[in-house]
Amino acid sequence: MTAPDAAAARRHRGPARPLTRRFRLGRLLLARRWRQSLQFRAIAVSLSLTALAFFVTGSFLSHQIADRLFTDRLGQVLAGATADFEEVQASFDASDASDRDELQAMVDSTLGALSTDGSETERRWILVPLDYTSGQTLIPAQSQSPWMTSSTVPPELQERLADQDGVYWQPASVRMAENGDEVPVIVVGTIVDLYQNSPYGLYLVYDFSDPQRTLDAMHAVLLLSVIVLLLLVGAIVWYVTREVVRPVSSTARVAEQLAEGDLGVRMPVSGSHEVARLARSFNRMADSLQEQITQLEQLSSMQQTFVSDVSHELRTPLTTVRMAAEVLFNAREDFDPVNRRSAELLYHQVDRFDSLLADLLEISRFDAGAARLEVANVELFSVVQDVLEAAAPLIVSSGSVVQVRSELGRCTVQGDQRRIERILRNLVVNALEHGEGRPIEIVVAESETAVAVAVRDHGIGMTEEEAAKVFNRFWRADPARARTTGGTGLGLAIATEDTRLHGGLLDVWGAPGEGACFRLTLPRTRGRRLDPEDPSPLPLPPDARAHPERAEVTATGTLVLTPAPNSDRPAGPHPAGAEDPAGTEDTAGTEDTAGTDAPADAQEVQP
Amino acid sequence: MNARILVVDDDAALSEMIGIVLTAEGFEPVFCYDGATAVDTFRAVRPDLLLLDLMLPGKDGIQVCREIRAVSDVPVVMLTAKSDTVDVVRGLEAGADDYVPKPFKPAELVARVRARLRPVERASSAELRIGDVTIDVTGHSVRRGDQEINLTPLEFDLLTALARAPHQVFSREMLLRDVWGYQHAADTRLVNVHVQRLRSKVERDPENPEIVVTVRGVGYKAGSSAR
Numbered sequence: 157m158t159a160p161d162a163a164a165a166r167r168h169r170g171p172a173r174p175l176t177r178r179f180r181l182g183r184l185l186l187a188r189r190w191r192q193s194l195q196f197r198a199i200a201v202s203l204s205l206t207a208l209a210f211f212v213t214g215s216f217l218s219h220q221i222a223d224r225l226f227t228d229r230l231g232q233v234l235a236g237a238t239a240d241f242e243e244v245q246a247s248f249d250a251s252d253a254s255d256r257d258e259l260q261a262m263v264d265s266t267l268g269a270l271s272t273d274g275s276e277t278e279r280r281w282i283l284v285p286l287d288y289t290s291g292q293t294l295i296p297a298q299s300q301s302p303w304m305t306s307s308t309v310p311p312e313l314q315e316r317l318a319d320q321d322g323v324y325w326q327p328a329s330v331r332m333a334e335n336g337d338e339v340p341v342i343v344v345g346t347i348v349d350l351y352q353n354s355p356y357g358l359y360l361v362y363d364f365s366d367p368q369r370t371l372d373a374m375h376a377v378l379l380l381s382v383i384v385l386l387l388l389v390g391a392i393v394w395y396v397t398r399e400v401v402r403p404v405s406s407t408a409r410v411a412e413q414l415a416e417g418d419l420g421v422r423m424p425v426s427g428s429h430e431v432a433r434l435a436r437s438f439n440r441m442a443d444s445l446q447e448q449i450t451q452l453e454q455l456s457s458m459q460q461t462f463v464s465d466v467s468h469e470l471r472t473p474l475t476t477v478r479m480a481a482e483v484l485f486n487a488r489e490d491f492d493p494v495n496r497r498s499a500e501l502l503y504h505q506v507d508r509f510d511s512l513l514a515d516l517l518e519i520s521r522f523d524a525g526a527a528r529l530e531v532a533n534v535e536l537f538s539v540v541q542d543v544l545e546a547a548a549p550l551i552v553s554s555g556s557v558v559q560v561r562s563e564l565g566r567c568t569v570q571g572d573q574r575r576i577e578r579i580l581r582n583l584v585v586n587a588l589e590h591g592e593g594r595p596i597e598i599v600v601a602e603s604e605t606a607v608a609v610a611v612r613d614h615g616i617g618m619t620e621e622e623a624a625k626v627f628n629r630f631w632r633a634d635p636a637r638a639r640t641t642g643g644t645g646l647g648l649a650i651a652t653e654d655t656r657l658h659g660g661l662l663d664v665w666g667a668p669g670e671g672a673c674f675r676l677t678l679p680r681t682r683g684r685r686l687d688p689e690d691p692s693p694l695p696l697p698p699d700a701r702a703h704p705e706r707a708e709v710t711a712t713g714t715l716v717l718t719p720a721p722n723s724d725r726p727a728g729p730h731p732a733g734a735e736d737p738a739g740t741e742d743t744a745g746t747e748d749t750a751g752t753d754a755p756a757d758a759q760e761v762q763p
Numbered sequence: 764m765n766a767r768i769l770v771v772d773d774d775a776a777l778s779e780m781i782g783i784v785l786t787a788e789g790f791e792p793v794f795c796y797d798g799a800t801a802v803d804t805f806r807a808v809r810p811d812l813l814l815l816d817l818m819l820p821g822k823d824g825i826q827v828c829r830e831i832r833a834v835s836d837v838p839v840v841m842l843t844a845k846s847d848t849v850d851v852v853r854g855l856e857a858g859a860d861d862y863v864p865k866p867f868k869p870a871e872l873v874a875r876v877r878a879r880l881r882p883v884e885r886a887s888s889a890e891l892r893i894g895d896v897t898i899d900v901t902g903h904s905v906r907r908g909d910q911e912i913n914l915t916p917l918e919f920d921l922l923t924a925l926a927r928a929p930h931q932v933f934s935r936e937m938l939l940r941d942v943w944g945y946q947h948a949a950d951t952r953l954v955n956v957h958v959q960r961l962r963s964k965v966e967r968d969p970e971n972p973e974i975v976v977t978v979r980g981v982g983y984k985a986g987s988s989a990r
Contacts, residue, residue: 471844475866476777479784482869510866532951533980546947568980573951 198397206389210382225367233362237344238323245348260295278363286355303334309359317345317357332363339365403431419446460524481506515646522653529572529657531682536567543580544709552713555593561703562600569607570682575654582647583674587613597700603693610698612673618666626664627652659685665696673697765791766880769810771801773820784869798822802830813839825857832858836915838879855956860917878944891926893985894974898926918961925985934982
């Protein structure tokens with residue numbers, strides 16, 4: 157189908173679809189309104205119930221009135237008709253007409269008198285021979301008006317008349333004037349003896365359009381009043397529910413504003429009814445909420461000021477102590493053994509005190525909510541390299557070989573370089589501390605939405621129970637175990653906070669005797685939070701052997717970089733993506749000549 | 764001649780300790796203990812470098828820094844007890860060249876001081892150009908046409924570092940190493956703030972820089988001289 161055809165088809169289908177759509181839309185809108193608006197619901201319910209009540213009472217009323225109207229008139233009509241019939245019969249009986257013409261004249265005069273009867277209801281007579289099919293009649297069927305014939309009379313009535321003596325009536329619908337509309341009538345009939353056993357049916361047709369008109373008018377009035385009443389009821393219900401619902405919805409509005417943090421909003425209070433009571437207690441709640449939040453805010457800002465003050469007050473003397481300790485430490489060769497050892501202890505413990513203080517301050521900054529991210533594009537490999545360079549002395553003393561493994565040449569993430577570096581440093585230091593001198597692997601991987609770095613050691617490992625507590629502050633796997641690195645016990649707690657600030661996840665795996673693995677997963681872009689259900693780019697623990705080696709820090713503290721498989725990348729001569737502080741130009745040549753196993757570039761990082 | 768260093772810090776013990784360390788390294792320390800007299804002392808002493816505590820009685824260290832920067836290009840290194848973003852950035856924006864967070868080691872302090880005092884080796888060409896700006900390296904001056912642009916030594920070093928390799932993109936870490944003399948990773952905000960300060964002086968429109976161009980996600984480079 158070409159495009160114009162399709163357009164034509166659409167046009168063709170056009171008129172039908174919007175209608176059904178509009179209908180469906182209207183229904184949906186109504187359903188939504190029903191669900192959302194209490195007022196709408198109240199009005200709808202009361203209108204339908206009132207309408208039902210009106211319908212029931214209205215039809216009862218109408219029925220009763222119609223019945224009464226009709227019955228009354230029928231009684232009058234029947235009484236009048238019966239009297240007239242008797243009169244006609246008497247007049248016929250008294251007649252001495254002997255031939256057909258005289259008879260006709262007699263009938264004319266008698267029935268003529270009938271037609272001039274002064275009752276208020278218009279009526280017409282019809283005289284039909286009872287056995288009019290035989291043709292042997294004295295005079296033919298006749299009626300007051302020429303357009304009324306014997307067929308005007310309902311056949312059932314004629315049959316009933318033929319069966320039995322008496323006055324009978326039946327409703328029918330007949331034209332009362334020439335070329336007029338058919339109107340409801342009552343046909344009353346009886347048998348009259350015209351002349352020596354020649355029975356005729358005499359019918360009187362009464363116009364009943366009058367009571368019908370009355371009834372119609374009454375129906376109209378009734379309908380009108382029902383409509384007016386319904387409108388009134390709707391308006392009343394609308395007003396009443398508005399009075400009740402309005403405070404409720406204004407309460408909802410105020411509550412929403414409160415929830416959005418506008419603590420100053422209050423509900424207007426007037427009177428002492430239930431709604432006013434609601435408003436008052438609502439306002440009281442808002443007051444106490446505001447008070448508590450303000451109090452908390454004050455506490456938090458006091459805490460922050462305190463932290464900042466402590467920071468300044470403690471750091472200045474600590475700086476002096478530290479400098480003095482270092483001067484003493486540098487001069488220790490000139491001291492006697494006791495003073496020398498004292499200077500050494502002083503120097504190292506001041507260092508430890510310093511890092512403990514720094515960690516404590518960092519933790520209080522997190523607790524005060526004062527920690528902020530400095531987001532930039534962070535290249536993970538260069539961060540890893542920096543961390544390894546800084547940890548080189550520790551690597552040497554631990555005896556572990558640290559390998560960096562990944563399929564990637566570069567891996568960037570939006571984050572806070574300082575914090576990511578601190579997280580990784582904490583993980584690496586932790587691994588070195590518990591790695592028992594066995595190899596440590598750092599695996600880097602990425603997915604579309606996240607990057608992951610796992611640090612795996614093969615040391616003493618931990619039980620599940622221990623793994624659950626490992627991020628707790630000052631928690632130690634084995635209190636009896638000596639600290640080799642002088643860690644503060646806050647490293648992993650700070651790493652957790654740093655990770656949370658990034659919207660990332662920090663997970664741990666451990667098995668006794670097999671080692672432990674910490675996995676950091678960060679969202680690639682800022683502002684996104686990772687869901688614990690989301691799959692991380694790396695399993696826990698990852699299969700480190702499955703990833704090609706990128707770099708290795710040997711037990712002597714030398715960082716050896718392995719060239720990336722896709723060396724055509726312009727990312728830089730280093731697969732680790734870091735800048736080369738030494739001559740950059742030379743390295744490209746080294747890479748070309750590098751053998752498969754030979755390190756492309758070795759860099760001494762041991763200070 | 765020994766470099767004279769003015770130490771402005773209200774903590775007498777720390778000042779004395781800094782003095783001991785600086786003297787041991789061959790510098791000549793002079794002390795000032797409050798912010799109110801810092802600027803006057805600065806004028807009287809005419810130091811080669813200023814070590815400035817941020818929290819001072821009398822006058823805020825940031826204010827002192829701003830006032831001194833208004834009259835002098837002497838390198839200013841802040842001593843900050845808070846390494847929080849706001850204070851450090853405010854100090855740098857006030858004109859400080861670098862900062863040392865407390866508690867620092869003597870070696871760190873000395874390294875910062877030396878880095879800011881070191882005579883800049885100028886082996887290459889005496890005149891460099893970025894865009895319509897001319898740098899006279901030997902004369903230590905920067906001009907646009909006939910108009911002299913007044914830069915602090917640090918800003919001059921920053922501009923020169925970029926101008927020496929016109930086509931190279933410098934990462935913030937490279938600039939920290941080349942201009943500030945950091946051997947290890949340091950605070951990249953130093954670079955950000957000083958690039959802003961430099962731009963406010965050398966660019967025709969600092970909002971649309973043409974001399975110091977940002978390379979997104981990498982760092983900075985010199986603007987093209989072909990105009």
